Amino acid sequence: MITLNGRGTDWSESLTVAGLLERMGYGLMHITVTVDGVFVPEEDYGSFSIPDRAEVHAIHLHHGG
Structure with missing residues (x-):
């Protein structure tokens, strides 16, 4: 199991950042x-x-004016 932004989610041996996102x-x-x-x-x-058991943080960047 890993943590993404504070929430637990399933892990697999071949899991990449792109796959998780x-x-x-x-x-x-x-x-x-x-x-x-x-x-x-x-x-x-x-x-x-x-x-x-990794702790992953994903932050969506916004911009505006």
């Missing part, structure tokens, strides 16, 4: 992600494997 209904654009306090660059979302 897709599963949880997040878009991949304008999302900032940290895994166990480490920033994950957007270009690594498809290859960055999330370890079991």
